[in-house]
Structures are given as C-alpha cells and as structure tokens.
Amino acid sequence: MTMTLVNKAGFNDQQLIEAYRKMCLIRLFEEKVDYFFAKGMIHGTTHLCVGQEAAAVGSGSVLRHSDWITATHRGHGQTITKGTDINKMMAELFGKTSGTNKGKGGSMHIADIATGNLGANGVVGGGYPIACGAALTAQMKHTDQICLCYAGDGSTNEGSFHESLNMASIWKLPVVFFIENNQYGMSGPIKETVNIQDLSTRAVSYGMPGITIDGNDLIAVIDATYDAVERARKGEGPTLIEAKTYRWKGHSKSDAKKYRTREEEEMWKTERDPIANFKAKLIQAGLLSEAQSEEILAKAAEVIENAVAFAEAGSKPDVDQLMTDIYAE
C-alpha cells in the first residue's frame, strides 16, 4: 500500500525518488570533494553544501531547463540540480580544460550557460543584481523564463540585496530570491548580525511576498518555490524565500568551527538531516525500500567515481591559456 506525497509542483512518485537520488548525489559529490581537499589533491578552496541538499534540490527541481539560476559560492548542489554535467564540475575542480570553465574558474565560479546556470559567485550578494538583469531580459523579450537567485543569509546585509529586491519589485521582474539560511556567514551567527527572527520579513520593505520555510524539508521547499516561480512566471513579480538549513562542514576547507558547538552540529545531523528525513518519508509512504535506497546510493557513488576518472583523464591548460579569453571577439 503506497500513499502519495502531496506537493504543489505535482511531482509524481518517480520525480520524488529522483529528487532523493539527486540529494544523495550531491552529498556524495561534496564528500568526495572534501576528501580530495583534505588529501591536497585539489588546490584552492571550496565551500561545501552538505546538510543543505533539500534546499538546492527542492528549489531547483521546480525550474524548467530554460530558466536561469545565479548560484552562490556554496553552489555545487544548486549547480547539479540545474543539470550541469558532474564530470565537467569535477574536472573544473581539478583545473582541467574539460571542466565547465576550462579550469579557469574553480569551485567558486562554476557556470554553465547551456543549462541556465549563470554562474556561482565568489562575492557575497554578487548574484542579486545579475539575477535581476537576467529577469529583465526575460521580461523585455517576453519569454516566460524566470531567474532563481540563490544567496546566503549573510548576503542579506549587503547593499546589493536591498537595491536588487527593490528594483525587482518595482519592475515586477520574474525573479525568485532564495536565501539558504545556514545560520552562519563564515563565523558570524546570523542571529548576531541581524535583529530580526526571520529574514523573509525583509520582503515587506520591498512590497513582495516573503516566506520562511524549513529548508531541510524537501516538500516544503518544493511548495514554496513552486508558488514563487508561478507568481514570477505570471508576471506578478518577485518573492523572497528564506530556507532555514545548516551546513555540516566548516565555512571552507580551513575552519576549526570555534563559533559553534559540537552538540549543535550533532543535533542537525541526527535530527534534521534532510536526506535521512526524506528517505524516512519515502519509506513510510511505501515509495522506497531500504534495498532501493542502497541501490540509489551505490549508483550515485558510481557516478561520482566516473566523474573523478573523467576529471583525472583531462588535461591541464596550456600556458597560452593564461592570456586567452580575457576579451571576447
């Protein structure tokens, strides 16, 4: 006996299992990347989204291929969900010419225009105005595309947040501002850097709907994003969504996490793991068995191993690449 997991996007059982698969894939991708960094096999830095998978997958799954996203520095999950080839992502982290950005961008700048990913951003809040610009294109060209602008909690204190929400609202731009509130901007707890309970209340100032949701509840994320996307597509303007979540790992690869307790981390990992919780829901609804889940995980692990092999097989850029692509033709 199975029961349906009701959601506003009308996703069927297969689509929900696919969402579960994607969350697993993202976690394994991030854990693999974490491993490579720890081993010194990838250089530079990276910001992992382990623990935030439901926010990325729940929101991105609602989009069409032709829609756009602007991703954040913690954007691997957002990027995978939008449809970027994992092989190319891994190759980018390895600095290979077969990477999404030919090895010139790295983790913080993965972009994939073909799938509508206008790029991750190394500057906190840097994506807000760009998302408005993309939405403006859709509006001026009368397409029905929308732009989902991902951002973090810390970015809501940037001027670009306020300038962009206001502009999007007065012009009724087809954009959805999706804040992944993972509680900390590097080391700064959001509760110490804003004097409000829910970041979504800032929407009031700009005359747009704002909603705060449990960002670790996949269905809640799907529902809120679906409403916002529909509103944007209908030409009714932007929405501000705050998805409360938690990043399990440190801010970047070197983070002793002195600003929070191990107990707090443990609570989020055991009680509020978005993947475990959704898995439990699927099993309870009779849509997934333990064995099927194991199979999904095994296949995801294989996809990651293939991505690593693809990345390793790629070539490093030639030295002439240093001075190539500074200017467009």
Place this chain on the structure above:
Amino acid sequence: MREITYTEAVREALSEAMREDESVFILGEDIGIYGGAFGVTRGMLEEFGPKRIRHTPISESAIAGAAVGAAITGMRPVFELQFSDFITIALDQIVNQAAKIHYMYGGNVSIPLVMRTPGGSGTGAAAQHSQSLENWTAHIPGLIVIQPSTAYDAKGLLHSAIANNNPVMFYEHKLCYRTKGDVPEGKYFIPIGVADIKRPGKDISVIATSYMVHKALEAAEILALEGIDIEVVDPRTLVPLDKKTIVDSVKKTGRALVVTEAVKRSGFSSELAAVISEEESFDYLDHPIVRLAGAETPIPYEPTLEKLAVPQVDDIVTACRKIMAAK
C-alpha cells in the same frame, strides 16, 4: 558637414543603435523625463518609451549588475552612471563581475555592455562630483576603456562600444558636452584602440586625454606664434592603448609631454610615460618625459582653487616652453 555638440553626438549614437537593434536599451538614474543629469538622453523617452529608456532607482550596484545579467542573457545594455564618482557604489559589479566573467567562465559567455559616465572637473561640483577615475577601470583586465574628446570621436566610438562584445567603460567629460564638431549623419564606427593625431607637429608630442585635448590644442595655437610646433596625440581609448601611434610620434619629435586631468600619482599619465620609456621611443628622447596632471588633492569647490587643481592651457604652454628651452 553639419556641426553638432558632443552631447548630441552621444545621443545620436544611442538612438541610431536602438533603432537598429531591439536588444539595445538604456538604464540609469533620471534618464527618462529628465533626460539625464546632463541632458544626453533628452527626448529619447518620447521615441523609445519607458521600457527601453529605463529610469532606475538610485541604486548603482543594481543598475550595473542588472546590465551584467541582461548582457549575459542576450541584451546589449547601456547604463548611465550619473557621475563617474558614483562608480564606487557600482564597482563590485564592474570589477568583480563584468570584467571577469568571460575569462572566469572559460570564454563561454560574453558581456556586451556599455557604461557611460561623465567625469572631470570645471563645473563647480566639488570633490564628490568632479573626479577623473578612469584609471581605476583601466587597471582591470577584461574591461575596455574609452575617453572620447570630440563630438566626432564620441559618436563613432560609442557605436563601436555598443557593437563590442565586452564591457566597455565610456568616459565622457562634462566640459566636452557643449563642445561642437563636424559629425556625419548616420552610423559610423571609429575602431577601438586607435589613437588620433589631433594636430600634427614636429617639436613636442603632447599626449593628452579627454578634455585636455582641447586645452592642448589651444596651447598649440599660442605656441605656434612662438615657433613651437607641437603634435597633439589623443589616445581616445586607454584600453586597449594604441602604443604605436604614441611611440611613433615621440620618435619623430624626440620630446614628450603627457597631459591628463586625473591625479598624477598612479594615474594614467604614469602609464603613458611608462610606455614611452619602455618602448623604442626612449632612444629618441632629447628631454626627460614631462607629465602634467591633476594635483594630489580632492577637487575643491572655489573656482580659483578648482582651476589650480588640474592642468590649464597656460600650464601646457609653460611646460612646452621649458622643454624647448632645455639644452
């Protein structure tokens, strides 16, 4: 040929480009009914409507960034920064986003946008509305930087800027707006990266930018009466810089005077002097390179002080006399 003002020439280029290409549009503060702080877009709202002549909130970061996002997704935005001093608010979107995206994304997307903005002093607007900050953007790989001095150059270079697939910083000068010159009707292109010899001469190469070109030409008339024949070289684009025209001129005259309005220290005048001394022109120099540039001070309000802060015609005349008098 008919004579029009620099302001009209800029407006003409914008209007012609917009008539031809639906993806070109303008956004900026007060560019609609008001016609822009300097009247450049006057009358354009009536022809093109508020969707394409897009009056924005006072939000320079959102203006610049919206142009970036629109450019990535297929439009060709031209944004007006009301005063070039306000670039401080827009700089993240210009420097960290627009300039780098093409390279950072492995050449997979281009950013065809233009920033138009008036710089320079001489209007009594004081320290926060009178600076010449073009060197800030000239320092950033990925940006093209243009500084037209005449109506003819402004129109032809703006057409090239709009047609270009890179972020182009187009610095106008407030005192240039009312200058007049012969400008052809219809669209024409002046290639980006080609300097112009505004006055040929044999004694000193005066490399001057923006409004300083006009001052150098005025100085040339005075100096001519004394038998000093200066050549006025206008780089027109700072990035890419037409080094060859500058170097060839200095090879011919053997003397170089660089004149910019921007503050001397770490300004573009330093770059121009460095180019002359690094290239083969160095071997032809009969006199050390001389630079005339802005005083290292904020631009003051009071008119006498304001004039003192930037090179004037007399300063150019005096500098040229000194160079010629040296043995």
